[in-house]
Amino acid sequence: MPFIIVFTLRDAANNDATTEVKIPDSFTLSDYTEFGAGMATAINDFVRGRIMKAELCLPIDVSGFTGNTISILSDVEEIGAFEFVTAQGNRVKLNIPGCPDGVTLPNSNTLDEADAQVATIITAMEDGLAVTGGTASPCDIGGDDIVDTLFARENFRSSGTRKK
Amino acid sequence: MDELVNALVATVTQAGGSIAWEELINSVDYADRQKVPKALKVAKAKKKLKRYLSYDNGVRTHDVILYPVEAPSEEVE
Numbered sequence: 001m002p003f004i005i006v007f008t009l010r011d012a013a014n015n016d017a018t019t020e021v022k023i024p025d026s027f028t029l030s031d032y033t034e035f036g037a038g039m040a041t042a043i044n045d046f047v048r049g050r051i052m053k054a055e056l057c058l059p060i061d062v063s064g065f066t067g068n069t070i071s072i073l074s075d076v077e078e079i080g081a082f083e084f085v086t087a088q089g090n091r092v093k094l095n096i097p098g099c100p101d102g103v104t105l106p107n108s109n110t111l112d113e114a115d116a117q118v119a120t121i122i123t124a125m126e127d128g129l130a131v132t133g134g135t136a137s138p139c140d141i142g143g144d145d146i147v148d149t150l151f152a153r154e155n156f157r158s159s160g161t162r163k164k
Numbered sequence: 165m166d167e168l169v170n171a172l173v174a175t176v177t178q179a180g181g182s183i184a185w186e187e188l189i190n191s192v193d194y195a196d197r198q199k200v201p202k203a204l205k206v207a208k209a210k211k212k213l214k215r216y217l218s219y220d221n222g223v224r225t226h227d228v229i230l231y232p233v234e235a236p237s238e239e240v241e
Binding site for chain 1: 185186189197198200201205214215216217218219220222224226
């Protein structure tokens with residue numbers, strides 16, 4: 001059964017939202033934390049909000065990010081919506097809150113896959129991240145490897161939480 | 165598309181087998197910029213190029229590398 005890493009992001013309005021990535025259970029604990037810290041960096045480079053935490057049962061250290069200034073334009077209800085497909089054709093969604101405005105193609109809500117931060121997210125999901133024990137590559141809930149991107153676009157969705 | 169794939173392979177080869185993502189994107193004409201991700205998928209399917217991503221000590225390395233070539237097996241006479 002794959003392990004799930006959950007990332008929590010906060011925007012300027014103090015709203016929180018989460019997104020998650022699944023990894024096969026064939027790695028060591030240090031590999032998971034290494035992957036989680038790397039993936040958190042990829043997401044942090046992509047979003048304008050602040051990554052508050054990343055969790056794999058045991059918390060992953062993202063203290064390096066929490067000192068960042070939250071952009072006044074950050075909004076966790078702006079979603080970077082990615083949908084991938086596995087080798088067996090199963091679809092896997094990755095909805096990252098805090099999507100910045102400047103990464104879409106002109107006159108479109110399609111994310112620019114040539115953009116460095118967007119491309120990094122896609123590479124992390126399709127090809128994985130190099131960790132000490134090899135390459136940790138995301139999968140679906142059944143452990144099937146993600147091999148391609150169906151779409152990447154900006155969506156808007158209620159975060160579902162209100163702290164004020 | 166094949167022309168772009170060949171151009172990307174040539175660029176990575178000329179760079180010594182590995183090139184940063186941003187550098188590869190900037191190596192093509194602006195009009196072809198959006199075609200690079202698709203071309204890389206084609207190159208990956210043909211086992212010519214693949215992406216490499218790591219965060220060693222928090223430093224991101226996002227490269228496009230030549231597909232690892234296995235040593236040819238020895239022919240048995």
